[in-house]
Amino acid sequence: MITREATEQDLKVLLEFEQGIVLAERPFNSTLRDGEIHYYDLLQLIKSEDSLVLVTEENNEIIASGYARVKEPGNDYSNFDRYAYLGFMYVKPEHRGKGVNKLILDELINWSKSKGLSEIRLDVYSQNESAVKAYEKAGFDSLLVTMRMKT
Incomplete structure (x- = not known):
């Protein structure tokens, strides 16, 4: 397995991954x-100096993705x-449980540190227990839970 920066040539696969994320979150x-639904402007993220989009390949097949981008707290x-x-953390279902997400996560954390950033954040649905556990194992702590009510 290799992890590398995404290129414009990867967009077709990345757009498929985006729909996989939407399907998993529904x-x-x-x-x-x-x-x-489109959550991301993937081309802009690939081209931006303030972001890093990564993919992991196995046997010349893209199997996972993720990005980091610099933001201001607002x-x-x-x-x-x-x-x-x-964000954009996705691993093809047949490759889950093999540590692929951790490879991307480690690279994104290293990139963030190289940019001098001491705060790293992500969003995950609290009901997505496997993802929550994976991020906690990587060192993330829960900060805020968003509540909603439909009236």
Whole structure:
């Protein structure tokens, strides 16, 4: 397995991964509209100096993805002025449980540190227990739970 920066030539596969993420998240989020949804501007993320999109390949097949991007907290009360936000974490179902996500996560954390960022954040549905456990194992702590009510 190798992990490398994504290129524009990877977009077709990455767009398929994005729909895989949407499909996996639908059971956790009843507010998602039907049909195709796009969470990310993948081409912009690939081209930006303030982001890193990675893919992992095995036998010349892309099997996983993830990104980190530099963000500002959007408030004046945080004790940091920039942080790394991680997203687009996807591993093809047949490759899950092999540590592939950890490979990407480690590379994204290293990139974030190389940018001088001491704060790294990501979002995960609290009901997605396997993902929560994986991120906790990697050193992440839960910070905030978003609550909602439909009236």
